[in-house]
Amino acid sequence: MSQEHPIPEVWAHSPAQKGGCPDPYERHVTGVRNGALKRAETMLRHATGLPDHIAEAMLDSIGNAGTFHDLGKLDENIQPVFKKYGRGKLKWDHIDAGVAHLSAKQNQDWLAAWLVRAHHAPGLPQKAAHFGPDEDFARRLRGCRWDEKPHDVQRKQRERTDAYIAEYMELHEAVMGRHSIKPHNPEHGLKMRLALSCLVDADYTDSAFADSGCLPPELPAPRWDERLEKLCAYVQGLSQGESESERLRGKHRSEFFQACFNSELTEPMVACEGTVGLGKTTAVTAYLLQRAKADNLRRLIIVAPYTNILSQTAKRLRAALVLPGEDPNEVIVEHHHRADFSSKEDRDLAVLWRAPIVLTTAVSFFETLSANDPGTLRKLHALPGSAVFLDEAHAALPAALWPQNWEWLCELARDWGCYFVFASGSLTRFWEDRNIVEQPKFLPLLPESPVAGVLNEERRRVKYVCANNGNVLSLEALIEQVKDAPGPQLVILNTVQNAAVVARAMREKKMDVLHLSTALTPHDREEILKRVEDKLKDTNSSKWTLVATSCVEAGVDFSFRTAFRERFAVASIIQVGGRVNRHGEYNETGGSIVYDFALGANDLLTQHPGAKVSANILLDQMKDDTLNHLPPSDVVTVAMREEINRSAKNGKNPLRKAETERDYPMVKELGRVIDADTRLVVVEPELIKKLIDRVPVSFTDLLRGSVQIWAQKIDALKLPQLQGRPNIFICPQDWYDPEFIGYMKGVLEVKGFQRLGAIA
Numbered sequence: 001m002s003q004e005h006p007i008p009e010v011w012a013h014s015p016a017q018k019g020g021c022p023d024p025y026e027r028h029v030t031g032v033r034n035g036a037l038k039r040a041e042t043m044l045r046h047a048t049g050l051p052d053h054i055a056e057a058m059l060d061s062i063g064n065a066g067t068f069h070d071l072g073k074l075d076e077n078i079q080p081v082f083k084k085y086g087r088g089k090l091k092w093d094h095i096d097a098g099v100a101h102l103s104a105k106q107n108q109d110w111l112a113a114w115l116v117r118a119h120h121a122p123g124l125p126q127k128a129a130h131f132g133p134d135e136d137f138a139r140r141l142r143g144c145r146w147d148e149k150p151h152d153v154q155r156k157q158r159e160r161t162d163a164y165i166a167e168y169m170e171l172h173e174a175v176m177g178r179h180s181i182k183p184h185n186p187e188h189g190l191k192m193r194l195a196l197s198c199l200v201d202a203d204y205t206d207s208a209f210a211d212s213g214c215l216p217p218e219l220p221a222p223r224w225d226e227r228l229e230k231l232c233a234y235v236q237g238l239s240q241g242e243s244e245s246e247r248l249r250g251k252h253r254s255e256f257f258q259a260c261f262n263s264e265l266t267e268p269m270v271a272c273e274g275t276v277g278l279g280k281t282t283a284v285t286a287y288l289l290q291r292a293k294a295d296n297l298r299r300l301i302i303v304a305p306y307t308n309i310l311s312q313t314a315k316r317l318r319a320a321l322v323l324p325g326e327d328p329n330e331v332i333v334e335h336h337h338r339a340d341f342s343s344k345e346d347r348d349l350a351v352l353w354r355a356p357i358v359l360t361t362a363v364s365f366f367e368t369l370s371a372n373d374p375g376t377l378r379k380l381h382a383l384p385g386s387a388v389f390l391d392e393a394h395a396a397l398p399a400a401l402w403p404q405n406w407e408w409l410c411e412l413a414r415d416w417g418c419y420f421v422f423a424s425g426s427l428t429r430f431w432e433d434r435n436i437v438e439q440p441k442f443l444p445l446l447p448e449s450p451v452a453g454v455l456n457e458e459r460r461r462v463k464y465v466c467a468n469n470g471n472v473l474s475l476e477a478l479i480e481q482v483k484d485a486p487g488p489q490l491v492i493l494n495t496v497q498n499a500a501v502v503a504r505a506m507r508e509k510k511m512d513v514l515h516l517s518t519a520l521t522p523h524d525r526e527e528i529l530k531r532v533e534d535k536l537k538d539t540n541s542s543k544w545t546l547v548a549t550s551c552v553e554a555g556v557d558f559s560f561r562t563a564f565r566e567r568f569a570v571a572s573i574i575q576v577g578g579r580v581n582r583h584g585e586y587n588e589t590g591g592s593i594v595y596d597f598a599l600g601a602n603d604l605l606t607q608h609p610g611a612k613v614s615a616n617i618l619l620d621q622m623k624d625d626t627l628n629h630l631p632p633s634d635v636v637t638v639a640m641r642e643e644i645n646r647s648a649k650n651g652k653n654p655l656r657k658a659e660t661e662r663d664y665p666m667v668k669e670l671g672r673v674i675d676a677d678t679r680l681v682v683v684e685p686e687l688i689k690k691l692i693d694r695v696p697v698s699f700t701d702l703l704r705g706s707v708q709i710w711a712q713k714i715d716a717l718k719l720p721q722l723q724g725r726p727n728i729f730i731c732p733q734d735w736y737d738p739e740f741i742g743y744m745k746g747v748l749e750v751k752g753f754q755r756l757g758a759i760a
Contacts, residue, residue, distance in 0.1 A: 046385030370671025
C-alpha cells in the first residue's frame with residue numbers, strides 16, 4: 001500500500017501487560033487462519049473415507065472462518081477497548097459481522113458462517129431456532145451469540161452489523177488484502193464439530209500466545225516401531241509366578257499377548273473379551289501399535305471408565321512404551337477431569353489430545369463427541385487417524401447413550417481413519433442387537449482363537465447373592481453384614497457422599513477401613529491405592545475393609561475375599577466379580593461372594609438418579625439367578641437391551657432424535673455421561689499460590705492437586721473462587737482429609753448440608 005494510504009493500526013486483543021502493545025489484528029487473524037488450516041490439513045489426511053468434494057469444502061470453509069472470525073472487532077466502539085490493559089467489555093458481539101459476511105448472498109459459505117457463529121461460548125446453536133419457517137424470526141445465525149437474549153437486543157445487533165459491515169470490510173481488506181469466498185453448504189453432525197475444533201484450537205492457541213508469548217511444546221514423535229519393540233521386551237520380562245496356578249495364568253497371559261501381537265485383523269472395529277488377569281491392556285496395546293505402524297496413525301488413545309484405571313494403566317505403559325531420553329509425561333498424557341477451560345483467563349490450562357499416547361476417561365471422550373461448546377470441542381480434531389482402545393467398554397456409557405455414540409464411532413472408523421478395540425471381561429455385544437443399533441454388525445474377535453482353558457478357571461471363582469433377600473438395608477445393618485463376612489472386604493457405593501458416610505460410620509465403630517473415591521485428589525488416591533495393595537499382599541491381615549465408589553469396580557488388580565455392591569447395574573456387579581478371588585486363591589475355601597444391596601435414604605445417604613432403571617433390571621436378574629448361570633456377556637447384553645427399551649420414549653432414542661434435528665445444545669445435554677455440573681477445586685496449597693501468582697503450571701500438576709465438586713455443593717459450601725480464575729475454586733485446608741475421605745470431611749461437617757440432597 002502506498003504511503004498516501006498507510007495500513008491502519010487495528011487490534012485483536014488488549015495488551016497482555018500494563019504498558020504493553022495491543023495484539024495486532026493482522027498478526028492474530030493470520031495466525032488463526034494458518035493454524036486452523038494446518039490442523040484441518042493434518043486431520044483430513046486421515047479422512048480416507050470422506051468424499052473428496054466434502055474434504056475440499058471443509059478445508060476451504062475452515063480457512064474462510066479463520067479469515068473472518070474476528071471481523072466484528074473492527075467496530076469503532078470496540079477498537080478503543082483493545083488499546084487499554086485489562087478485560088474491557090465489548091459493546092457489540094463481534095461474531096455477528098463474520099457470520100453476516102460469510103452468509104451474504106454474494107458468498108453463501110454457510111459452513112464457515114456456522115463455525116464463526118460457534119467459535120465462542122455457548123457454541124453450536126439449535127438449527128431450528130435459526131432456520132425456522134417464520135422469516136421474521138429466522139435469524140439464520142445472526143445477532144448475539146446467546147440465543148436467550150431478548151428479540152430487540154438481537155435486532156439491534158443485526159442492525160449495527162448491517163450498518164457498519166462495509167467499514168469493517170474496508171479495514172479488513174486494507175490490513176489483510178482481498179479474500180474470495182466460494183459457496184458451501186454446511187456439513188452437520190460430527191463433521192461440523194471436527195471443523196469447529198480446528199478453528200477453536202487455532203484461535204485459543206494464538207490468543208494464549210498473545211497473552212504469554214509461549215507456544216505449545218513440540219510433540220514427541222510417535223516412533224511406533226521402537227515402542228512395539230520396547231513393549232515386547234517389557235512383557236517378556238514380567239514374572240511368570242511361583243505357584244502352579246500363577247504359572248498357568250502367566251502362560252495364558254503370554255499366549256493371549258502373542259495372539260493379539262500376531263493378529264492379522266485389519267478391520268477398523270474389533271472386539272476383545274478376556275477374563276480377569278489375562279493382560280488385556282498390554283495385549284490390545286500391542287495389536288493397536290501394529291495398526292498404528294501399518295497405517296502411520298497419529299496417536300493411541302486409551303479410554304477407561306474410571307480415573308484410577310487411567311493411573312494404573314499410565315504407570316504400566318510408561319514402563320513399557322517410553323523410550324530412553326524421553327519425558328514420560330510428554331509421551332503419555334493423562335486427562336483425568338472434565339476440565340475443558342475456554343475462558344480467556346484459563347485457556348493456558350486446557351488439556352489437549354496432542355501427545356502420541358493419550359489416556360482419558362470415558363466421560364471426557366464421549367462428552368467431547370456430543371459437545372457443542374468450543375472449550376470441549378477444541379481437542380476433537382486430534383481424534384481422526386487414531387487407534388482407540390475402549391477399555392472396560394461395557395462400563396463406558398449408560399445404555400441409553402450407546403445407539404447414537406455407536407453411530408459416531410462407526411463414522412470415525414469409516415470416514416476418519418480411526419481404529420477401535422472394544423475390550424472387557426464381560427463384553428456387551430450391543431452392536432449385534434437390532435433393538436440397540438439400526439444396522440447390526442458382527443465385530444471380529446481379537447484374538448481370532450480363544451486361549452484354551454481360560455474359561456474353565458472361572459467356574460468356581462465367584463457367586464452373586466442378594467443381601468437381605470433384595471430388601472433395603474439400613475446403614476447399621478449393612479455394617480454388621482460386612483463385619484460378619486470373610487475378609488478382606490470391598491464395599492462399593494453409588495455416590496461419593498454415600499462412600500464417605502459409610503466409611504466414616506465404619507471407622508466410628510472401630511473397624512479397620514480405608515476409603516477411595518474422587519473426593520480425594522489423583523495424587524492422594526495413588527497413596528491410598530498403594531496402602532490397599534500393601535494390605536492385600538499381607539496374607540496375615542484379613543479383617544479390614546475398603547469402602548469406595550465405582551472407580552475401583554473395573555480394571556484394577558485387586559483381589560478381595562468378599563464384596564458388597566450398592567445396587568446399580570448388571571454390568572457393574574459383574575465387574576466387581578473381577579475384584580474378588582481374582583487369581584482363584586480362595587477356590588479351595590468355597591470361592592468368593594459378591595453381595596448386591598440397597599441402602600435406605602436418610603439425611604446423609606443419597607440415591608443416584610442414574611440407577612433407577614438399571615437397578616430394577618439388576619434386581620429382576622438377581623431374583624432369577626441368571627448371573628450365576630449364564631455367560632456374563634449374554635447377561636449384560638440382555639440387560640442393556642432392556643434398559644434402552646425402558647428408557648426410550650415412544651420408541652425413539654432422544655439423543656439420536658436431537659442429533660438428527662441438529663439440536664446441538666440438546667445433544668450436549670442428553671449426551672452427558674455423568675449428568676453433573678461440576679467445577680475444578682484446587683486442594684494443594686503450593687498449587688493455589690502458583691495459580692494466583694500466574695506462575696506457569698502444567699495441566700498434569702493442576703489435575704493431580706485438584707478435585708471436581710458439584711456446582712450446587714460449591715454454592716452451598718460457599719467455596720472461594722481462585723483470584724483471576726473464573727472457573728476454578730479453592731478447598732479450605734481444614735476441610736480436606738488427604739488420608740481418608742478428602743473434601744467430604746468438610747462437606748459432612750457443614751451444618752445442614754445433608755438437607756441439600758445432592759449426589760456426588
